[in-house]
Amino acid sequence: MEDEYEIRVGLSNYFPWSEIGFKIVGQFENGKQALDYILTNHVDAILCDIKMPVMSGIELAKIVCTSNINTKIVFISGYREFEYAQQAIRYGVKNYIVKPTKYSEIVEIFSEIKKELDSEHHNMIQSLFESKAIYEESGHGxxxxxxxxxxxxxxxxxxxxxxxxxxxxxxxxxxxxxxxxxxxxxxxxxxxxxxxxxxxxxxxxxxxxxxxxxxxxxxxxxxxxxxxxxxxxxxxxxxxxxxxxxx
Structure with a gap:
């Protein structure tokens, strides 16, 4: 659909993602294309519509969740139905943005996601250091x-x-x-x-x-x-x- 294409291109090319710590690595027309990319590349976060051709956002979120893929998903949709929000929560979706989207809302949501990603990265590095210390201590022993x-x-x-x-x-x-x-x-x-x-x-x-x-x-x-x-x-x-x- 024309409006969906314009929204996707506009968010990808004109929203200042780098200012909040993100880099666009791909744009996809449907959930299947997005999934194929995620399965072969590390992706920190996804902003996607709930209603997409071939594979919906809900189906994509379900596969990401059940496959234990560490990717944060944020839905953007014109649908306000409570059922969609319930499914989004069930599959670990981080947030649900209702169209028409507000600039400040996207900034706030993805800034929080960036903090969460930084914390996870810090914890991972800390864990690696601790493992290294245990290994070295074992070697010293x-x-x-x-x-x-x-x-x-x-x-x-x-x-x-x-x-x-x-x-x-x-x-x-x-x-x-x-x-x-x-x-x-x-x-x-x-x-x-x-x-x-x-x-x-x-x-x-x-x-x-x-x-x-x-x-x-x-x-x-x-x-x-x-x-x-x-x-x-x-x-x-x-x-x-x-x-x-x-x-």
Missing amino acids: NAISAIKNYINENYENVTLEDVAKIVYMNPYYLSKFFKQKTGKNFSDYLTEVKMKKAAEFLKNPLYKTYEVGSMVGYKNPKNFTRAFKKYYGKSPSEYISSRSSSK
């Missing part, structure tokens, strides 16, 4: 597990540089990273592992104290005794005696 496992298996002679190669990190960065994620210095954690291993070995009467020290990486028995006493508050021999007296 895996790195910490790898570091601890390597120390537990190679505590006798392990160095910060050895571990840095395993997790592909700079030694200086690894030291800061380990402290940040565990709350402990790398050297303190390594000492903790050594002392706990030493305590386990000391439970075996077949091992001499200096042998235990050597097994956990202390070639000098005095250094081992000093480190053990600092950690447990008693020397290796005192630790053995206290275990024997507690039995």
Whole structure:
């Protein structure tokens, strides 16, 4: 129809859509053409008549709704019947403009839609950041597990540089990273592992104290005794005696 064509062209070409944040990506004579475009292109919003050839606006809205296509639909129509408004609400139509349309009404409705789209975009970006953070945290957790496992298996002679190669990190960065994620210095954690291993070995009467020290990486028995006493508050021999007296 001539008046419908003039309205469509007029709204597409002369309404200042860019001022409220929109860009016209297509004009279509009927609902089927509009649907075909939507199915292959992302469209934020549609302004369409309810009564269109081939496929009505209601049919288009129903397919968009049931297909979970994230496109906002606004109806423009000369029909005031309550039935159409009911169907529009049922299929998630954002608003219903009755002809003759007012400039201010279109601006108000699409400005609100733009705010809604911006909010959805912000939430999506936020969600992506959160997912990225969770992914990175998981990756960091895996790195910490790898570091601890390597120390537990190679505590006798392990160095910060050895571990840095395993997790592909700079030694200086690894030291800061380990402290940040565990709350402990790398050297303190390594000492903790050594002392706990030493305590386990000391439970075996077949091992001499200096042998235990050597097994956990202390070639000098005095250094081992000093480190053990600092950690447990008693020397290796005192630790053995206290275990024997507690039995």
